[in-house]
Amino acid sequence: MIGHALLFAYGCFSLALLFCLYRVVFAPGLSDRVLALDTMAINMIALLTLFGIDKGTTMYFEASLMFAMVGFISTVAYAKFVLRGDIIE
Amino acid sequence: MIAEIIVSVLLVLGGFFGLVGSYGLVKLPDPMTRLHAPTKSATLGVGAVLVASLIWFPARHGVLTWHELLITLFLFLTAPVTGYFIAKAHMHLGWSRDDLPRPAPGKDWATFCDPDKESLVDRQPGD
Amino acid sequence: MSHLIIAPVVLPAVIGPLIILWMRHDLLLQRVFSVAATAALAGVALYLNLLAAGGEVQVYRLGNWAAPFGIVLMLDRLAALMLLLTALLALAVQLYAMGSGWDRKGRHFHALWQFQLMGVCGAFLTGDAFNLFVFFEILLIASYGLMIHGGGEMRLRAGVQYIAYNLAGSTLFLAALGVLYSVTGTLNMADMALRVAAMPAEDTALLRVGAVLLMLVFAIKAALVPLHFWLPSTYANAPGPVAALFAIMTKVGVYGIIRFFTLVFPQDAVTQSVVADLLLPAALFTLAIGQVGILGTRHLGRLAAFAAIGSIGTLMIAVAQFTPQGTSAAVYYLVHSTLAAGALFLVMDMIGARRGDLWLRLDRVMPGNGLVAALYFVAAIAVVGMPPFSGFVGKLLVMQATGGAPAMVWIWAIILITSLVAIYALSRAGTILFWKSFELGLAPAPPAAAAAGPKLEPDEPVQDLGDAPANWLAVASVVLLLSGIVALTAFAGPAMRLAEATAAQLHDPDAYVSAVLEGQEGTK
Amino acid sequence: MIRRLFPHPWLSFTLALVWMALVNRWAVGSLVFAAMIGVVVPLVTAPYWPGTNGYRAPSRIPAYLAMVLWDIAKANFTVARIVLFMPRRALRPAWIAVPLELRHPEAITALAATITLTPGTVSCDLSEDGRALLVHAMHAPDPDAVLDEIKTRYEARLKEIFE
Amino acid sequence: MELLLSSAIGMLTAAGVYLILRRRSFAVVLGMTMLSYAINLFLFSTGRLVVNAPPVLRDGAASYTDPLPQALVLTAIVISFGMTAVVVMMALGAFLEGGDDRVDMPRADRLPADSLSADRMSGDGDA
Amino acid sequence: MSPALIAALPFIGALLPGLLIRSGRDVAAISCATATFIALLGLCLHIPAVMAGEVVTARFEWLPSLGLNANFRIDGLGLLFGILILGIGLLIIAYARHYLSRQDPAGVFYTYLMLFQGAMLGIVLSDNILLLLVFWELTSLSSFLLIGYWKHLPEGRQGARMALTVTGMGGLAMIAGMLILGNIAGSFDITDILQAREAIQASPYYLPALLLILLGAFTKSAQFPFHFWLPHAMAAPTPVSAYLHSATMVKAGLFLMARLWPVLSGTPEWFYIVATTGLATMVLAAWIAIFRDDLKSLLAFSTVSHLGLITMLLGFGTEAAAVAAVFHIVNHATFKAALFMTAGIIDHEAGTRSIARLGGLRRLMPITFVIGTLAALSMAGIPPLNGFLSKELMLEQATHAAWQGHPGLVAATATLGALFSVCYSLRFVWQVFLGPERQDYPHRPHDPGFGLWSAPALLAVLVVLIGLFPDSMAGWLVAASASAVTGTAQHPHLALWHGVTPALMLSAVALAGGVALLALNRRLLALRAAMAWPEAKAIFDAITRAVTCAAGFLTDRLTNGSMARAFAAFSLTVVLCGLWAFSTGGWQGATRPMLPIQPVPLVGWVLLMVATCCMVAFHRRRILALVLVGIIGLMVSVSFIYLSAPDLALTQISVEVVTVVLLLLALNFLPKFTVIESPDRKRGLDAFIATLTGLGFGALAYVIMRSDFAFSPISEYMLANSYKLGGGDNVVNVILVDFRGYDTFGEITVLGIAALTIFALTETLLAGATGRRLRNWVHDSRRAGDRHPLMLVVVTRLVLPIALVVGLYIFLRGHNMPGGGFVAGLVVSVALVSQYMASGFAWAQERQKINYHALIGAGVIAAGLTGIGAWFAGLPFLTSTYGYVKLPGLEEFELASAMGFDLGVFLCVVGAVMLALNSLSRIARTAGETVNLHPMDIDPSKEARR
Numbered sequence A: 001m002i003g004h005a006l007l008f009a010y011g012c013f014s015l016a017l018l019f020c021l022y023r024v025v026f027a028p029g030l031s032d033r034v035l036a037l038d039t040m041a042i043n044m045i046a047l048l049t050l051f052g053i054d055k056g057t058t059m060y061f062e063a064s065l066m067f068a069m070v071g072f073i074s075t076v077a078y079a080k081f082v083l084r085g086d087i088i089e
Numbered sequence B: 001m002i003a004e005i006i007v008s009v010l011l012v013l014g015g016f017f018g019l020v021g022s023y024g025l026v027k028l029p030d031p032m033t034r035l036h037a038p039t040k041s042a043t044l045g046v047g048a049v050l051v052a053s054l055i056w057f058p059a060r061h062g063v064l065t066w067h068e069l070l071i072t073l074f075l076f077l078t079a080p081v082t083g084y085f086i087a088k089a090h091m092h093l094g095w096s097r098d099d100l101p102r103p104a105p106g107k108d109w110a111t112f113c114d115p116d117k118e119s120l121v122d123r124q125p126g127d
Numbered sequence C: 001m002s003h004l005i006i007a008p009v010v011l012p013a014v015i016g017p018l019i020i021l022w023m024r025h026d027l028l029l030q031r032v033f034s035v036a037a038t039a040a041l042a043g044v045a046l047y048l049n050l051l052a053a054g055g056e057v058q059v060y061r062l063g064n065w066a067a068p069f070g071i072v073l074m075l076d077r078l079a080a081l082m083l084l085l086t087a088l089l090a091l092a093v094q095l096y097a098m099g100s101g102w103d104r105k106g107r108h109f110h111a112l113w114q115f116q117l118m119g120v121c122g123a124f125l126t127g128d129a130f131n132l133f134v135f136f137e138i139l140l141i142a143s144y145g146l147m148i149h150g151g152g153e154m155r156l157r158a159g160v161q162y163i164a165y166n167l168a169g170s171t172l173f174l175a176a177l178g179v180l181y182s183v184t185g186t187l188n189m190a191d192m193a194l195r196v197a198a199m200p201a202e203d204t205a206l207l208r209v210g211a212v213l214l215m216l217v218f219a220i221k222a223a224l225v226p227l228h229f230w231l232p233s234t235y236a237n238a239p240g241p242v243a244a245l246f247a248i249m250t251k252v253g254v255y256g257i258i259r260f261f262t263l264v265f266p267q268d269a270v271t272q273s274v275v276a277d278l279l280l281p282a283a284l285f286t287l288a289i290g291q292v293g294i295l296g297t298r299h300l301g302r303l304a305a306f307a308a309i310g311s312i313g314t315l316m317i318a319v320a321q322f323t324p325q326g327t328s329a330a331v332y333y334l335v336h337s338t339l340a341a342g343a344l345f346l347v348m349d350m351i352g353a354r355r356g357d358l359w360l361r362l363d364r365v366m367p368g369n370g371l372v373a374a375l376y377f378v379a380a381i382a383v384v385g386m387p388p389f390s391g392f393v394g395k396l397l398v399m400q401a402t403g404g405a406p407a408m409v410w411i412w413a414i415i416l417i418t419s420l421v422a423i424y425a426l427s428r429a430g431t432i433l434f435w436k437s438f439e440l441g442l443a444p445a446p447p448a449a450a451a452a453g454p455k456l457e458p459d460e461p462v463q464d465l466g467d468a469p470a471n472w473l474a475v476a477s478v479v480l481l482l483s484g485i486v487a488l489t490a491f492a493g494p495a496m497r498l499a500e501a502t503a504a505q506l507h508d509p510d511a512y513v514s515a516v517l518e519g520q521e522g523t524k
Numbered sequence D: 001m002i003r004r005l006f007p008h009p010w011l012s013f014t015l016a017l018v019w020m021a022l023v024n025r026w027a028v029g030s031l032v033f034a035a036m037i038g039v040v041v042p043l044v045t046a047p048y049w050p051g052t053n054g055y056r057a058p059s060r061i062p063a064y065l066a067m068v069l070w071d072i073a074k075a076n077f078t079v080a081r082i083v084l085f086m087p088r089r090a091l092r093p094a095w096i097a098v099p100l101e102l103r104h105p106e107a108i109t110a111l112a113a114t115i116t117l118t119p120g121t122v123s124c125d126l127s128e129d130g131r132a133l134l135v136h137a138m139h140a141p142d143p144d145a146v147l148d149e150i151k152t153r154y155e156a157r158l159k160e161i162f163e
Numbered sequence E: 001m002e003l004l005l006s007s008a009i010g011m012l013t014a015a016g017v018y019l020i021l022r023r024r025s026f027a028v029v030l031g032m033t034m035l036s037y038a039i040n041l042f043l044f045s046t047g048r049l050v051v052n053a054p055p056v057l058r059d060g061a062a063s064y065t066d067p068l069p070q071a072l073v074l075t076a077i078v079i080s081f082g083m084t085a086v087v088v089m090m091a092l093g094a095f096l097e098g099g100d101d102r103v104d105m106p107r108a109d110r111l112p113a114d115s116l117s118a119d120r121m122s123g124d125g126d127a
Numbered sequence F: 001m002s003p004a005l006i007a008a009l010p011f012i013g014a015l016l017p018g019l020l021i022r023s024g025r026d027v028a029a030i031s032c033a034t035a036t037f038i039a040l041l042g043l044c045l046h047i048p049a050v051m052a053g054e055v056v057t058a059r060f061e062w063l064p065s066l067g068l069n070a071n072f073r074i075d076g077l078g079l080l081f082g083i084l085i086l087g088i089g090l091l092i093i094a095y096a097r098h099y100l101s102r103q104d105p106a107g108v109f110y111t112y113l114m115l116f117q118g119a120m121l122g123i124v125l126s127d128n129i130l131l132l133l134v135f136w137e138l139t140s141l142s143s144f145l146l147i148g149y150w151k152h153l154p155e156g157r158q159g160a161r162m163a164l165t166v167t168g169m170g171g172l173a174m175i176a177g178m179l180i181l182g183n184i185a186g187s188f189d190i191t192d193i194l195q196a197r198e199a200i201q202a203s204p205y206y207l208p209a210l211l212l213i214l215l216g217a218f219t220k221s222a223q224f225p226f227h228f229w230l231p232h233a234m235a236a237p238t239p240v241s242a243y244l245h246s247a248t249m250v251k252a253g254l255f256l257m258a259r260l261w262p263v264l265s266g267t268p269e270w271f272y273i274v275a276t277t278g279l280a281t282m283v284l285a286a287w288i289a290i291f292r293d294d295l296k297s298l299l300a301f302s303t304v305s306h307l308g309l310i311t312m313l314l315g316f317g318t319e320a321a322a323v324a325a326v327f328h329i330v331n332h333a334t335f336k337a338a339l340f341m342t343a344g345i346i347d348h349e350a351g352t353r354s355i356a357r358l359g360g361l362r363r364l365m366p367i368t369f370v371i372g373t374l375a376a377l378s379m380a381g382i383p384p385l386n387g388f389l390s391k392e393l394m395l396e397q398a399t400h401a402a403w404q405g406h407p408g409l410v411a412a413t414a415t416l417g418a419l420f421s422v423c424y425s426l427r428f429v430w431q432v433f434l435g436p437e438r439q440d441y442p443h444r445p446h447d448p449g450f451g452l453w454s455a456p457a458l459l460a461v462l463v464v465l466i467g468l469f470p471d472s473m474a475g476w477l478v479a480a481s482a483s484a485v486t487g488t489a490q491h492p493h494l495a496l497w498h499g500v501t502p503a504l505m506l507s508a509v510a511l512a513g514g515v516a517l518l519a520l521n522r523r524l525l526a527l528r529a530a531m532a533w534p535e536a537k538a539i540f541d542a543i544t545r546a547v548t549c550a551a552g553f554l555t556d557r558l559t560n561g562s563m564a565r566a567f568a569a570f571s572l573t574v575v576l577c578g579l580w581a582f583s584t585g586g587w588q589g590a591t592r593p594m595l596p597i598q599p600v601p602l603v604g605w606v607l608l609m610v611a612t613c614c615m616v617a618f619h620r621r622r623i624l625a626l627v628l629v630g631i632i633g634l635m636v637s638v639s640f641i642y643l644s645a646p647d648l649a650l651t652q653i654s655v656e657v658v659t660v661v662l663l664l665l666a667l668n669f670l671p672k673f674t675v676i677e678s679p680d681r682k683r684g685l686d687a688f689i690a691t692l693t694g695l696g697f698g699a700l701a702y703v704i705m706r707s708d709f710a711f712s713p714i715s716e717y718m719l720a721n722s723y724k725l726g727g728g729d730n731v732v733n734v735i736l737v738d739f740r741g742y743d744t745f746g747e748i749t750v751l752g753i754a755a756l757t758i759f760a761l762t763e764t765l766l767a768g769a770t771g772r773r774l775r776n777w778v779h780d781s782r783r784a785g786d787r788h789p790l791m792l793v794v795v796t797r798l799v800l801p802i803a804l805v806v807g808l809y810i811f812l813r814g815h816n817m818p819g820g821g822f823v824a825g826l827v828v829s830v831a832l833v834s835q836y837m838a839s840g841f842a843w844a845q846e847r848q849k850i851n852y853h854a855l856i857g858a859g860v861i862a863a864g865l866t867g868i869g870a871w872f873a874g875l876p877f878l879t880s881t882y883g884y885v886k887l888p889g890l891e892e893f894e895l896a897s898a899m900g901f902d903l904g905v906f907l908c909v910v911g912a913v914m915l916a917l918n919s920l921s922r923i924a925r926t927a928g929e930t931v932n933l934h935p936m937d938i939d940p941s942k943e944a945r946r
């Protein structure tokens, strides 16, 4: 059962990634792209966690944490860039 | 067994919300509406998966890890900020102040106010 | 095992940070410590030469790991010689940098200088292929910093090209190392040599790719045609003393080719033809394009840069023979061309400081015309390889070493014809610079208005270069380099004996290999 | 002394918890280390927390969190329904200016975060005097109801906690 | 799997090369980034591919991913980061000094500004 | 005195003027003269030995492995030339002392002169052809300096360069010739080569060697068609012309032919090349000389002609001809040097050298008249002067020579040459000294002081004496010298009167014809004008100009500063070479099975490929491109995780974010769009190159992944020993900090240097024009109102300490789990960056003054000290150790010395990243960013408290 659930989740998040990619490429403005990138990072974390459950290892936790951090920092950086030009004022 | 069911449900739920969040990104008509989908759904989606993992490891491998909780908390802590910033960026790029309600007569939203306004500028470099 | 083997790396690696930590606001302290460190480096290098003169290859096993698992430093005659050459060049040029005031036109000159030395010395010492990459990167990144020292539009633009091109080169280096590891499963050069030798003939395709990519990597550093495009603008726009120090940088590429293609892919290996077939034509083109460039340019910096390219061509002709005779000629010529190119760049910088720019055109008589002219004359003779200096000896050696080669006619013809072009070009430049100016009948030029680049310490009196047409330190530095050339000429016999012993050691890699892989008791 | 050592006791506690969660091992050594971190890291970062002081009723935080979590879960179903089934034309997005009674930056942040994480609303901006919050609602046929819910359900409680 | 990885490497390389050929420093930086991705993957692949291997030593594990290329890639990542930082800064400097971000050297690098007034020059044999 | 010392003396003398110049011109001249005199004396001491047929040698090893040795020899030939060089040199030194004006730097002149003298003496005393080459080229260089001595004169510069180029060309050819010759003979020593006649003439390389050596000799001795440089060298001061271009340097070519005469001559090749060239040169140059208006030019062409004469004699290849050649060398040196000095005196005193402006000097300058006339008549071959004697010998030899079986041809042509010679010699006397006195000389001419006329007078005396008493005056020298040339003992009988011989008849014809020709002077001029030949200098100039322009064009086009071209060449070279190397080697085909492709990685792959394609397609929209780079980086990291390399993923992703921050900081100032610069065709080509490279690299990766290691990789040892010897479970980390810690040491140094470079560049930029421009910067787009939004500030307050804790955690566990100093450093840096983004760099920096320079320095030093620490245990640099420590009350934990190293890594990374970001943000702050006093712009609580 867990296997099927995993497979389903894998599929969902993979598809989600493709949706995000679509939005990154075809977007009216930068804010949409940044949003999509951020969402991508989150989906990636989910995939990593799934992978950890699948392989029975907690070794990928740091990577997930890093992804979360990266998503946050780069989103803020892009947004600040749009808003102010200079991200570290 | 119970744990497995719970985990499976959480996984399915997580996958569903993750997908919906990203689908919303594609489907919803305008950028501001699109912002709603991922800030919540994706967060909950990944949250569900993380909780599933949190349950799964002690149940299956007998090791309790709190790492997933940390990640979840981190995401919940930061998601509003990213949403806030993306919204601001979008307002800055795509909205005129006249299309928005005013906070108070004579006042403006921070994004639209004059950056060189006296109250905001503390000092020039070299002071 | 002497710990001094690693001193050429550790010494600058400690002095550099110390300068940053404690001396970054005090130029005098920086100068004192930096020169002292370079002088100490020269001393260490001298000692290491004595150590290597015994003919035994010295091994230093870093981390006490057994080879081929850890990184080893290897000291043989070639490495020791290159270290000494580096230290002496650096010492002389450093004096120039101080004398001419270049070191105060930006931040961190001395720290970067030390890091540059660290990189170069590390590259010469290492016995590990990937570690060579790391030290290439150190010397490159320090060179980026030094290259743009003092700033200015052209210099920065040239710097961007320089970095971009070398980044691509570094990428290629990694690719080559990856290929070699994927076949041999090792990174230790001696171990790799053993494995390459044991490679079955029907399975050499990847190995050959690795060898040829590696050669291209070194060819970039050495500025062999058609991978030379990065050099002219870089060297022409680099500060004079930095360009002079860079004379050793192209030699790092040459060193790499000599090292790898005598040790890992020697004459009899299946990979050798890959290199030998490509290297000689490239060297001939390099020589031709370099020497023609001397005539074809109107910028003194580029002129010196093309001269450097040309000398690499000559050098690689000798290397490409892959015979003991060719290699010994190459070693001799390498020392000569390093000193000569260094001197030429410094002289060009002196001219630039006195004339305000480096364009080859009619201008007023510069201050100290006679002295600069004399230095130019000697440096130019050395560069074009006319007697009585070592360039001539080196040219003879190279020609003699290629005497029986199948392509002898081509080699000799190109060497001689391009020499003529260079002689004409340098005499033309010299007459314009030092003689024609008298035709204007004007008084000597006033001190150069503003030395290039900003001055960062307004409180410190920065002497204008024009005020001191013959800053004794700067002149002494050029004279030092030129006297090195004279010494190399006068003691050509002993020098050549050293070169021959070096070549003999290089062409007998078994001793090197066994020094690394045998006698490893007491290691982890 | 204690005040100097623990400029932000809640932070110290949180960091100690974070450390324990990270090492994921209940041992004396880890606890000692966690305690050390609880002291050192807030001290190191204290300069970045000028002028923050204690809250009025921190004990009410868990209850508030629980409520918000529940709202989040609910919100997701709402949003999922809208995303999947609501035709584009039927969407009624709206901008809502929420006048604030909260004054503490932490409190305002908490409110804004709550709004973002809960049903169909995202907090978008603050007014230039910090006295109003701009909220965007994804589908709000009746903006005043949303405003009302924010004021009563969240802001009031946060005011109790913080001020 | 090998096919996927090698095609990705090829694609990244091609993209990198194409961008570097684009004559503007920002494109060159992007191209360098692409190339460094490609080379990192390539270098990693020289240890051959293994999936599902434990990343650290573990009792009873049958196989590991070759750790040496990984260490090399790590070093390469760090170094190329340093290099990228410098090239970005230098490109910015060149732009600020020169007013454009072309990577080609201008004519003024090879020819003097007054190269048209040949009387002051000595390009010919007479000097 | 050792021959080596004799050769060295002039060089020692060259140093003296420089050292003594402050003591005055006389001292300089005397010191040079002394050195020359001592050398001459030393040479003369060897006369008895040489006359006895001995060869005096001195040998020093210089470069034995090449065969280049400082071997000197004095035989008859060397003696003859040595005496000429030093003897005339002495006279020139005296003459120049009076000739040079006060404005001319005499010290420099004497230095150059002595350098030249030394080089010349070196040539004639060398017993090693490579050593000879050294001196040979030195004469070119020193004559370059002498010809260009008057640097303000364009003629001097051009003449000097022309001389250097032409003789340099010859010298270069000679290098090749000499190397071939030496390799045939098996030695470069002349003594040995002279023994190897048969081997040399039988060798297939004889002709190339001969041609190359003769090219050197002919250019130096100004033989046709290389004769043109000599007249232009006359721009030199007259002492130089007298010395170099009559007596010595131009004779170096002759010397060389004479020196190698025993081994090279006697073959038809030798005869036809050398004799023909000599003959042609003799006639042609003499013909030209008739029409020269400039005295020195006339003398120059006459010199060329006489050199041709001697060359022809040497070319005949007979011993008698060789004797004649040697004798004429002596004679020519005496009369021609005297003539040059005379011309110099006239120039000096009358102020012009133009024949057209001279005439009638007989009464005004009687002494000069006598000297000049004697020398000129000797040049014309009028008895009883010495020129007559050697000309007679020449004509006699010419009657014996047959050219292609035509016996009279050579003699007739030689006579024609002699006839021309008579003509221009008499013209010299006639039009300068005789004729009516004029009123329009630039200066009023009168005889110079003794100092100036003594030297030519001495030579004129010699002209007469040798003519009258040839055997006693010069016979011995000629005999010794000719013996040395021919290699057999020669006892020539030199006499004024040989009876009525065919040579005498020809002589008479030449004399009569010459006089007649002079009478026809005006018609000749018309004839000359009618057959206007192209001027040799114009041709030379055209060639050099063309070569220079071609070189300029080629260089400019080839290295045109185009980065794209450089990189295209790079890519193509790499791909083609790699392809060639692969295809010429053997590959056994795929030996490893493929891993199955699973759907999730496939999605990742699609993402990566699509993102890359889009990135290329949209690269001109820079921010979009950056976002896409972010996706690609994310995918690369994820693929590392999938392929069981978490360390790589951590590093890649954290580097990624810092890079994005960096690029955004830069992009703030850079244009936001890339303009299209290449035409479609060019872009198509670029795409082709890119595709080719991509295919090549991808294929290489594929081949590698499908092939097995040929040998077991060394990493197996590392896996086996990581825990046992390195004390860590994370093999990657153990490799980084232990097995290959030295690499990591280098790597952090790179990072540190990068940051320092960025910092230094920023300083330089801000101190210069960029700084001024930035201070007036106007942002091109509208900017949002608040810089430090409240929400970000509040959240960062929580994120920063948590991130620090996470960084610490990653640092500590690195040895056993993925992580380590590097990733930890990046995490902490990212955390700090978030703080800076929230409240601004300046504000944050003010709160917590972290000295990033110090961090970098401390990091590198910490890592270095960890390595050095091992020295105290007698172990190599970076030898690590580890142990398990138990503190009371706590459980055991591991302490590895490698952690100290990792700490260095950590510090360096934080310092470097932050210094780089700081530098970039300083640029923005210079561009008018304000610095805030408060952490956030809008803080309602402030008002509440107020």
Ligand code: NA
Pocket (backbone or CB within 6 Å): A038, B039, B078, B079, B080, B082, B083
């Ligand atoms: Na988010």
Ligand code: NA
Pocket (backbone or CB within 6 Å): E074, E075, E078, F736, F744, F747, F822
């Ligand atoms: Na590393």
